[in-house]
Structure formats: structure tokens, C-alpha cells
Amino acid sequence: MDVKDIRIKNMKTEDFKENEYLEEYVRELRANGVNVVVSKLDDLINWGRSNSVWPLTFATSCCGIEFMCLGAARYDFARFGWEVTRNSPRQADVVFCCGTIVHKMAPVLKRLYEQMAEPKYVMAFGSCAISGGPFKKSYHTVMGVDQIIPVDVYIPGCPPRPDAMIYGMMQLARKIKLQEFFRLPKQPHPENQKEFTAAFNDTNENVEKGGNQ
Amino acid sequence: MKAIDDLLLQFPYATVEQKDKFYSVSVPKENIHETASALRNNDTVPFDFLIDIVGMDYGDTLGVIYILSSSLYPTYILRLKTETPEREDPLLDSLHELWDSAGLYEREVHDFFGIRFINHPDMRRLFLRQDWKGYPLRKDYDADPAINPIPMDNEDLDDMENIPVIEVNHGQKFEHQHKLFEADEYVVNFGPQHPATHGVLHLRVSLDGEIIKKIDPIFGYIHRGIEKMCETYAYPQMLHLPDRMDYVSGPINRHGLCLAIEKGLELEVPERAHYIRTIIDELGRIASHLLGWGCIAMDMGAITAFVYGMRDREKIMDIFEETCGGRLMANYSVIGGVMADIHPNFQRKVKEFIPYMRKMLKEHHLLFTGNPIARDRMDGVGYLSKEKAIALGATGPTGRASGWSNDIRKIEPYAAYPHVDFKEMLRTDGMTFDRYVIRLDEIAESLHIIEQLIDNIPEGDYAAKTKAVIRLPEGEYFQRVENARGEFDVYINSRGDKYPYRVKFRSPSMTLVNTLKAIAVETKVADLIMLGGSLDYVVPCIDR
Numbered sequence: 001m002d003v004k005d006i007r008i009k010n011m012k013t014e015d016f017k018e019n020e021y022l023e024e025y026v027r028e029l030r031a032n033g034v035n036v037v038v039s040k041l042d043d044l045i046n047w048g049r050s051n052s053v054w055p056l057t058f059a060t061s062c063c064g065i066e067f068m069c070l071g072a073a074r075y076d077f078a079r080f081g082w083e084v085t086r087n088s089p090r091q092a093d094v095v096f097c098c099g100t101i102v103h104k105m106a107p108v109l110k111r112l113y114e115q116m117a118e119p120k121y122v123m124a125f126g127s128c129a130i131s132g133g134p135f136k137k138s139y140h141t142v143m144g145v146d147q148i149i150p151v152d153v154y155i156p157g158c159p160p161r162p163d164a165m166i167y168g169m170m171q172l173a174r175k176i177k178l179q180e181f182f183r184l185p186k187q188p189h190p191e192n193q194k195e196f197t198a199a200f201n202d203t204n205e206n207v208e209k210g211g212n213q
Numbered sequence: 214m215k216a217i218d219d220l221l222l223q224f225p226y227a228t229v230e231q232k233d234k235f236y237s238v239s240v241p242k243e244n245i246h247e248t249a250s251a252l253r254n255n256d257t258v259p260f261d262f263l264i265d266i267v268g269m270d271y272g273d274t275l276g277v278i279y280i281l282s283s284s285l286y287p288t289y290i291l292r293l294k295t296e297t298p299e300r301e302d303p304l305l306d307s308l309h310e311l312w313d314s315a316g317l318y319e320r321e322v323h324d325f326f327g328i329r330f331i332n333h334p335d336m337r338r339l340f341l342r343q344d345w346k347g348y349p350l351r352k353d354y355d356a357d358p359a360i361n362p363i364p365m366d367n368e369d370l371d372d373m374e375n376i377p378v379i380e381v382n383h384g385q386k387f388e389h390q391h392k393l394f395e396a397d398e399y400v401v402n403f404g405p406q407h408p409a410t411h412g413v414l415h416l417r418v419s420l421d422g423e424i425i426k427k428i429d430p431i432f433g434y435i436h437r438g439i440e441k442m443c444e445t446y447a448y449p450q451m452l453h454l455p456d457r458m459d460y461v462s463g464p465i466n467r468h469g470l471c472l473a474i475e476k477g478l479e480l481e482v483p484e485r486a487h488y489i490r491t492i493i494d495e496l497g498r499i500a501s502h503l504l505g506w507g508c509i510a511m512d513m514g515a516i517t518a519f520v521y522g523m524r525d526r527e528k529i530m531d532i533f534e535e536t537c538g539g540r541l542m543a544n545y546s547v548i549g550g551v552m553a554d555i556h557p558n559f560q561r562k563v564k565e566f567i568p569y570m571r572k573m574l575k576e577h578h579l580l581f582t583g584n585p586i587a588r589d590r591m592d593g594v595g596y597l598s599k600e601k602a603i604a605l606g607a608t609g610p611t612g613r614a615s616g617w618s619n620d621i622r623k624i625e626p627y628a629a630y631p632h633v634d635f636k637e638m639l640r641t642d643g644m645t646f647d648r649y650v651i652r653l654d655e656i657a658e659s660l661h662i663i664e665q666l667i668d669n670i671p672e673g674d675y676a677a678k679t680k681a682v683i684r685l686p687e688g689e690y691f692q693r694v695e696n697a698r699g700e701f702d703v704y705i706n707s708r709g710d711k712y713p714y715r716v717k718f719r720s721p722s723m724t725l726v727n728t729l730k731a732i733a734v735e736t737k738v739a740d741l742i743m744l745g746g747s748l749d750y751v752v753p754c755i756d757r
Contacts, residue, residue: 060413060435061753062460072523105434107367138438139349139356
């Protein structure tokens with residue numbers, strides 16, 4: 001199965017780069033016995049979920065200004081239903097990690113992430129959040145947020161243009177549409193990777209059993 | 214100047230060097246306090262403005278440079294130097310009671326170099342966590358990530374609240390700790406993740422009802438170690454770093470660093486480059502003030518104003534994008550000129566922008582400045598006197614709203630500023646409203662500057678030729694520029710190498726947070742965010 005039937009209202013499938021990643025994801029799900037034919041209820045829920053993602057206002061530096069531009073009149077991410085920025089992590093679905101994360105900030109970001117309710121997503125916005133970027137040589141920079149929390153979408157640039165951010169948002173919307181809401185995968189955490197893998201295998205077994213029944 | 218020469222004769226132990234308007238005074242560490250108080254408290258040339266404190270690691274000794282200026286003679290700069298041979302437990306006298314800004318700067322030196330200041334009331338680290346091992350700006354610092362791994366737990370509250378103090382009495386050293394807050398105080402945390410702290414600033418506020426009693430700002434949540442990184446970069450490589458410090462007036466910061474390096478190289482920059490840089494700087498200032506205006510309005514609940522400010526700012530971003538290639542990060546100035554020539558549309562677009570912005574400025578005044586609710590919030594709140602502004606080193610629009618004439622574009626005109634006719638915006642009341650309205654006035658004045666320059670950009674090269682490897686001759690170089698928030702200074706200490714020995718940036722925002730600490734006491738907690746908005750600080754510029 002290819003992923004052409006995953007519909008995003010404002011953009012065609014072939015306009016997206018790297019469709020292989022999603023196809024791989026589907027193949028992996030199928031290999032593990034997961035039913036990838038999405039049911040109607042999932043369609044409906046995911047349609048709603050992907051079009052009303054509430055971001056947490058979390059900006060540490062320069063990229064935050066571009067995030068503000070995205071919220072303002074010209075780029076206006078309200079068009080895609082993302083405009084309800086939440087100041088409390090408990091009400092947010094996605095954290096846009098705009099800017100450099102340093103050692104002192106790392107535990108704060110980790111706590112914010114842990115306070116968010118599942119399902120939750122992370123977007124690494126800008127080269128600092130991806131890999132440390134221009135501050136790679138610094139003694140106090142965390143070389144990418146994926147060292148602390150798992151990341152769903154990476155948006156490169158220093159800072160990325162708001163257009164690039166919209167593209168990244170659509171990628172996340174696509175990922176949300178692919179997920180089964182009633183059987184969401186648990187997010188891996190670098191610290192308990194081992195535990196997670198064990199739990200993941202367990203779930204797979206259950207899924208297989210469920211499939212057999 | 215004769216008055217300064219006479220003053221310096223009082224110190225027989227001092228070594229004085231003079232170069233134009235720069236004085237360099239080295240004194241033994243025993244005499245530092247006496248010299249500094251004589252410089253501060255005299256009637257002829259009171260050095261009442263402490264521009265910055267630069268910590269130095271000279272290899273075998275550790276030192277401190279106090280960069281002083283006088284509000285009466287702002288063009289003269291005096292560098293007061295002292296050093297200590299001790300590296301294990303270096304101690305120096307604190308000068309925190311002479312200048313209000315000194316306390317914060319001394320904490321920064323303590324954080325980076327491990328120098329402890331005797332009698333300083335608060336010797337916590339400023340940027341790094343209290344449990345950080347080592348002093349990063351020392352030359353023998355071990356940057357091995359195994360020594361300081363990424364912490365996974367929040368900082369201990371005791372570490373934040375226990376304040377170490379060191380006193381010396383009759384040669385005897387006493388160390389003790391006291392608590393920042395009393396046990397029965399009601400303390401509220403603002404930040405580091407808070408939508409209205411303008412970055413990741415952490416304020417711990419002690420309240421009595423809704424009246425603010427004490428504020429303790431905690432920095433370092435975006436400390437990226439820019440100054441240490443500069444020491445490992447060649448001069449052309451480090452140009453992108455100041456852009457990313459105060460990102461909303463990035464072109465001006467980068468311009469300042471380029472000017473400092475050009476000063477060292479004695480490089481003749483083409484007039485065309487000077488004109489282009491000045492226009493870009495002023496456009497950057499307008500963009501920054503529009504954002505600042507939008508943010509203070511949003512801090513008071515007017516979201517529409519923010520959207521309007523961003524709308525006008527996008528016009529400038531378009532101009533930047535065509536000519537510089539970047540929107541927010543213009544990355545435009547280089548050593549010797551600018552990166553590329555202006556875009557063919559540049560002049561036309563700027564000339565279209567000027568009348569547009571004037572029209573919009575009227576609208577902004579109509580919609581928000583004249584709004585009775587906004588006026589009620591801003592009038593008579595957050596008074597900052599001129600003397601206090603100077604003592605705190607609150608430069609830029611904040612100081613000028615209190616009547617302190619501190620515009621570097623007037624004091625030491627650089628680039629194309631000597632060729633233009635403009636007024637320095639001054640107000641006298643020092644209230645929140647003055648700090649708000651002075652930014653809109655400065656937008657109008659910036660438009661006036663651009664109008665004079667845009668049609669007169671001289672023909673010729675846009676950049677001077679430089680050598681492939683740039684080596685700065687041995688010496689100290691200091692350049693002041695007027696950023697959108699105040700005085701941005703670059704200090705470069707070179708030993709004739711292709712890498713600088715020490716680079717220090719003066720952040721105007723750091724003293725502004727100190728100003729917030731001073732003016733917010735006894736106001737209502739609901740006004741705290743708005744007061745912060747009126748000072749318009751940018752946190753990554755503080756943390757560097």
C-alpha cells in the first residue's frame with residue numbers, strides 16, 4: 001500500500017519530500033501485524049486532531065521571533081487550526097522547540113515535556129534545536145533536543161523561514177493522520193530506551209494475539 | 214583632557230596610558246577601592262557611568278577591567294585595571310556600592326573566572342548552575358563534557374537561595390551564607406517558561422498581597438558561551454555570533470563587531486558601505502521598535518497592536534531578504550564593508566516604505582497611544598530618575614526617557630551618522646509611558662535618517678579588500694554602537710594572532726533587567742510584565 005490516500009487538504013502527496021519514511025512506517029506497522037487500513041472513526045478523530053493542534057509557547061531565542069511572525073498576519077498559522085498557543089503544557093499537544101537549549105534549560109524542557117498529556121509531539125525548530133547549530137563548539141549547549149526528549153519533526157534553518165515551519169507542521173499533520181488514535185505508540189525516552197523496547201515488544205505480541213483472535 | 218589628567222595625578226601608584234580619548238589606568242589590587250571611589254566621587258569629572266566590567270585571564274594572573282565613563286563628558290573612556298596573581302582563591306575588593314550596575318557585572322566575572330569579590334552581598338554564580346565545575350573563561354578550563362554532563366534534574370532551591378558572602382577583616386577571611394528570602398515571605402516564580410518574560414528569564418518575586426517587595430532575576434537559561442567561542446574562532450568566523458545575541462537588532466550588533474575589527478586593522482571602509490550599513494541599521498532599529506511596541510501592547514492585553522506591529526515589520530523583512538538574503542538574521546556586514554551590493558529594488562522599496570510607515574505610525578498613535586485604558590496603565594507607573602538610570606547603566610531609550618542623553622550615534626558618530634541631521638529623542642519624566650512613546654518617536658527619527666541617506670548612496674565598492682587571514686595587531690580595541698536597546702560595546706583584546714585573546718560584548722539588556730529590579734518594587738504584580746515590556750530587554754543578549 002502506498003500512502004497516497006492520506007489526504008491533507010492544502011497540499012498534494014507528491015509535493016511532500018521523503019514519502020519513503022511514511023511508506024516505511026506503514027510497512028513496519030503491517031509487518032508487526034497492525035491493521036493499517038484506517039477505520040472511519042480513526043479518520044474522523046485524526047481529521048480533527050491534525051487540524052487543531054495546540055502548540056505550547058516555548059521559545060528560547062531567535063527562532064521564537066520567526067514563530068511570532070508565523071502567528072501574525074502574513075503567515076497566519078490560524079489557517080491550519082494551530083493558532084491556539086497554550087501557555088500551560090497540560091493543555092498543549094505539541095511543543096515547538098524554538099531556539100538553543102542549554103544545560104540549565106534542559107531539565108526545564110524535560111519537565112515541560114513530561115507535564116504534557118499524551119498524545120504529544122515535539123518539533124525541533126532551527127539548527128540549534130536539531131544539533132547545536134552555530135553553538136556546536138560551546139561548553140554549555142545541548143547538541144540537539146533529541147538528547148533530552150524524542151523529536152517528531154526537524155525543521156532546519158537558522159532561523160527557518162515561516163514557510164518552512166508551515167511545511168514542518170504539515171508533515172506532523174500527516175504523521176497524526178497515520179496514527180491509530182486508540183492504539184497510539186508510546187513515545188520512546190532516551191533514558192528508559194531499554195524498558196521501552198521491552199514494552200514495545202510486549203505490545204506487539206498483544207497485537208499479534210489480537211490479530212489472531 | 215586636563216581635568217582627567219589632574220585627577221589621575223592623585224594616584225601616584227597608578228600606571229597611566231593615554232590614547233586619544235581612552236585612558237588606561239592600572240593600579241595594584243590594594244588600591245582599587247580607593248582609586249575607584251575617588252574617580253566616582255569627585256566634582257570635576259565624576260565617572261558616574263560604569264559601562265562594563267571585563268574579566269581577564271592573562272595567563273599567570275587574573276584581572277578585572279572596569280570601563281568607566283562620565284555623563285558630563287561621555288566621549289572620554291577610562292579603563293581601570295587591576296589584577297591578582299592568586300589563581301586558587303582569587304579575591305578582589307567589590308565596588309558594588311559605587312555603581313548600582315557593578316554588583317551584577319561582578320557576579321558575572323565571578324561566574325566566568327572564579328574571582329570572588331570581598332564584601333559583595335551576593336556571590337552566587339550568575340549564568341551557570343551553582344553546581345557547575347570550573348570557570349569556563351579561564352584559559353586552563355577543561356571543557357570535557359564528562360565533567361559537566363547535561364543535568365536531568367532542576368536546580369536545587371537551596372542552591373538558588375543560599376547566598377554566599379565573603380568578608381575580610383584585619384587580614385582574616387570570613388565566609389558565611391544568608392538566605393535570600395525570609396521563611397514567611399510569599400515567593401512567586403515567573404519563568405523560565407512564561408509567555409511574557411520576553412525570553413527565558415526567570416524572576417523570583419516576593420509579594421505582599423499584590424505589591425512586589427523584592428525581585429531576584431536568575432539568568433543563564435540561554436547562556437550559550439559566545440565569548441568563549443569567539444576565542445576559538447578566526448575574526449571572519451565570529452561575525453555571525455553577535456547577530457544571534459540580540460537578534461531583533463542583529464545588524465547593529467554585527468556592525469559594531471565589524472567596526473571594532475576594522476579599527477584594529479586600520480582598514481579604510483568605502484563610503485558606500487558606510488551608507489548601506491547605516492540604512493540597514495536604521496531599518497533594523499525600526500523593526501526592533503515595532504516588535505517592542507507590539508509586545509508592550511500585548512503585555513497589556515492588546516493583541517491587535519501586536520499583529521499590526523508585525524505586519525509593518527514584514528515590510529522591512531522583505532527589504533532585508535532581497536538585499537541581505539536573510540529575514541531575521543541579515544548576516545550582512547563583513548569586515549571591510551558589506552557582504553553583497555544592494556538589490557536593484559532596494560532604494561525603491563525603502564522609499565515606498567517611508568511614507569507607508571509614517572502613515573501607520575499615525576494610526577498606531579491613534580489606536581493605542583491615545584487609548585484611555587492604555588494611558589491609565591502607563592501613566593505614573595515605574596518611575597526611573599535620571600541619576601538612577603546613570604547609576605544602573607540603563608542606556609538607550611530607557612535612559613533617554615529619563616532625560617539622560619546617551620545616544621552613541623550623537624556622542625561618537627560612526628558609519629554615516631556624521632553626515633545626517635537628526636535629533637536625539639529625549640524625554641524627562643521617566644515613566645512607563647515615556648519609555649513607550651520614545652520608541653515610536655525614534656521610529657519617526659529613523660525614517661528621517663533613512664530619507665536623507667537613501668538617495669545619496671555614493672558610487673564605488675561595497676567592501677574593501679581584506680587579507681585572506683586577518684591578524685589583529687596586539688592591543689585592545691573598543692567600539693561603541695547604539696543598539697535598539699542601548700549601548701552595545703565590543704571589547705577585543707588581541708595578541709597579534711588570528712584568533713582574539715578575549716572578546717567581551719556589553720549587553721544593554723542586562724542592565725535593563727537590573728533596572729526592572731529597581732523600579733518594580735512597590736508596584737503591583739500585574740504591572741510587572743508591562744514594566745518589563747517597557748524596558749524591552751532581549752534575554753539571549755544578557756546571557757550571551
